[in-house]
Each structure stands twice: as C-alpha cells, then as structure tokens.
Amino acid sequence: MKFTNKNTFLLLAFLAAFLTYAQPKKQKVDGVIGVVGDYVILDSDIDLEFINLKAQGIDTKNITRCEMFGKQLEDKLYAHHAIQDSIVVTDMEVNAFLNEQINVAVEQMGSMEKVVKYYKKKSEEDLRSHFFDVVKLNKLTTQMQKQIIDKVEITPEEVRNFFREIPQDEIPIFGAEVEIAQIIVKPVINEEEKQKVITKLKELRQEVLNGSSFFSKAVLFSEDPGSSSNGGYYKMNRKTPFVKEFKDVAFSLGEGEISEPFETEFGYHIILVEKIRGQEVELRHILMAPKVTPQAMKDAKDKIDAIRAKIVSGEISFADAAKSDSDEKETKNNGGVLLNPRTMEPRFELTKMDPSLYGQVSALQVNDVSRPILEDDRGKKFYKIITVNKKTEEHKAEFSQDYIKIKELALRDKQIKEIGKWSEEKIKETYIKINDEYKSCEFTNNWLKN
Known part of the structure; x- marks a missing residue:
C-alpha cells in the first residue's frame, strides 16, 4: 500500500534541473567548503552525492x-529557512523513510556489509x-520548496499571454496521445478466507492489549510493503x-486505542x-x-x-460492458476510461506513459480489444482487457486543444520565477561562506554576494 504524491517529486526534480554552474579551476580541498546559515558543507558531501547518483x-x-x-x-538554504519558518520533520518520520531506503539498498546489493562498503x-x-x-535535510528542503510554490496560482489570461510570448519556432511539439479504457475482473474471495484473516487480526490485537509490541507484530505479520x-x-x-475507510477509522480513535479489524480495497x-x-x-x-x-482465479x-x-x-x-461488469x-x-494521474485528463502521451501500460496499448489500433491480461498489483492478482478509444498523432501545441499542458508549462515557469525571487531575497539575509577553491565557480544564484 503506497500513499505517495508523485507530482510534487516530479516538479521539484524539474526545478532542480534549472541549476547551472561551471567547473572550478583549482584542485579540490578536503574539509569545509561552504557554510549556509547553520549548515556546513564538506568536500566529502559532494563525493557521497556522486556515489548516490551512480547508485540510482x-x-x-x-x-x-x-x-x-x-x-x-x-538544499542548505532551503533547510535553514525551513527551520526558521518552524517546519518540523520528526525523527520518527526520518527513520521510517531511512529504513525503507536502506532495506531497498540491501535487497539490491545483497547484504548490509556491501551497502556499507559501497557508501x-x-x-x-x-x-x-x-x-x-x-534524509532530514532532504525532507526539510522538500517542504520548504513546497511551501514556496504551493501559493503560486495562474490565471487563464496569464496562460494565454505565456503561450503568445513563445516564439513560433519554439512552440513545443506534443507527442502522440491515446485515450484508453479498461475492464477489470477481480477474483472473488470466499468468506472462509476472509474470516481467517479477521480472526488472525483479532488475535494480534488481543496480544497487543495483553502487552505485546505492536511494532513487532507489524514487522512479522503486516503485508504492507511501505x-x-x-x-x-x-x-x-x-x-x-x-x-x-482507513482515514475514517484512524480519526475515530483516541491515543493508545486499537481498532477492530476493518476492510479496505x-x-x-x-x-x-x-x-x-x-x-x-x-x-x-x-x-x-x-x-x-x-x-x-479460473472463474475470473x-x-x-x-x-x-x-x-x-x-x-x-x-463502455457498456465496463459499466455493467x-x-x-x-x-x-x-x-x-482511464484518467492520466498527472493531468487528470483522459489522454496519455505515448512517450511518457508507464512502460508496462505502453507495452499493452502500443500495438492496439482504435477500437481493438486486447486479450485478457493478468496483472499483479502488490500481490493482488486480477484480469483486465483494454481498448484504445481515440488516438491523436504528434502535433505542434495548439492553445485550445492543449490548454491543460500549456497551463502546466506556464505554471511551472511562474513557480521557477517565484523560487528564483525567494532565493535571491534569502541569500541576501543569510550568512554564507564559500571556500576559496570554489569561488571560481560561475553560479546562477549570487552565492558570493558580489
């Protein structure tokens, strides 16, 4: 069970891509290479950042x-001012994320010893x-960035002006798009299997009430990979x-209370x-x-x-079969009809689709119906068939047809400008020191306060 917001991550990654700098002319020196507010940057921090990127x-x-x-x-500027603005990241929150990431690294590399050696x-x-x-710094950074851009809104007139100002030879080309529909049939779980799970959860609940550790029970028995x-x-x-259903139960309980077993999807x-x-x-x-x-499964x-x-x-x-079955x-x-989770429109650009979905629809023509596909979503298996309702070929952006995409570009442009304005103001009022070895870098931001 995953509860993550990919849109915020993609936006922040986009903003980070606008940073441009030049190569230093001197040799690197070990030790402190910069200070931003209460944060120190070491030369070894950069070495580890390279290792992190290679690991990805x-x-x-x-x-x-x-x-x-x-x-x-x-990152340090964002984190420093996140603390100044009383943004809180708890140790429990950091450890939860850290444990998950380390577990993934161990699974990929084979052992904790190999992970330690790699880093x-x-x-x-x-x-x-x-x-x-x-992790704590990254979470502070993300929340500070989010606080800055969340207040940015854009009007239809601003979108129109943004599009008008794009030179004709720079108007974006949008790739081929499809509208997809699917029908899903899930296997029916019999009452005996349901009762087995309910009985087990009731046993675990009683054991915790009798003094056992809920933490340990979750580690041993929970099937939530997240x-x-x-x-x-x-x-x-x-x-x-x-x-x-999950939120309803969570907010109905007081501190220290344990719910009875309840069902979600x-x-x-x-x-x-x-x-x-x-x-x-x-x-x-x-x-x-x-x-x-x-x-x-056979019945499904x-x-x-x-x-x-x-x-x-x-x-x-x-469409009628989807409604009835x-x-x-x-x-x-x-x-x-599926909605694109990024735009909430029923259109998917082929080159930006989830690879598995692309593989299922790329060979289909309009109104073709796929053979039954067996899916496995976090251990839950079901069958589906898909069809392509519409297909739009690659084309130069048109304001009325592609308004949602153009609005995204305009909003992103405005957010980037807001980030730049915020950075410029905060750099002026923040203590910043840069080692001589890195003063030859050509920064977009005025870190040297020239």
Missing part, C-alpha cells in the same frame, strides 16, 4: 563538482548516522491521500493510534489480505473471456 543509475560524467556544490548550497562508511551505525542527516519494516508506522492528516487492517498532534495522527497498522484460491479468467467475446462480436459496447469502481461509470 544516473550517468555523472557530465556533472561537475561545481554543479554538485551549487545543489548543496541550495565508504565504517559501519552500519556510521551509514545510518550519515543518511539520517541527509510500512511493515518500520512497524507499520504512518503519519497523516485529513488531506493525506489514504483511502477513505487493500485487505483487512487494525490500527493503533500512537499520538495525536493537532490535525495530525501518528499511527501504526497491520495489513493482511485474504488468500485467493486457484478456482477463484472465464468471466473476462466471456465479456471480451461479447464486445468483439458486437453484442455490447466496451468491471470491478474497478473508479472507472466503470465512465465506460472504463
């Missing part, structure tokens, strides 16, 4: 130390200590994008509320999903085969 598969041969140093200066640390404790500070390794921990408020849960801080709740939960029998396959046969023969339209509540009343 990013080619670093064209990235200079000046570029990396400039990014470090920006050139002395021990696991040394590794965790370093990355605790890195939180089980950290004892089922989440922090949320009423705007956090958790499913409604992910399975069955129990929740322990640890702390209530104003509008925020810190909680732990255990998720368990009933098992699907082979017969249930037979059902979707029959639905497809009716559509192909012309007995029923795809699809098990996906988010799309069935819209004829199975």
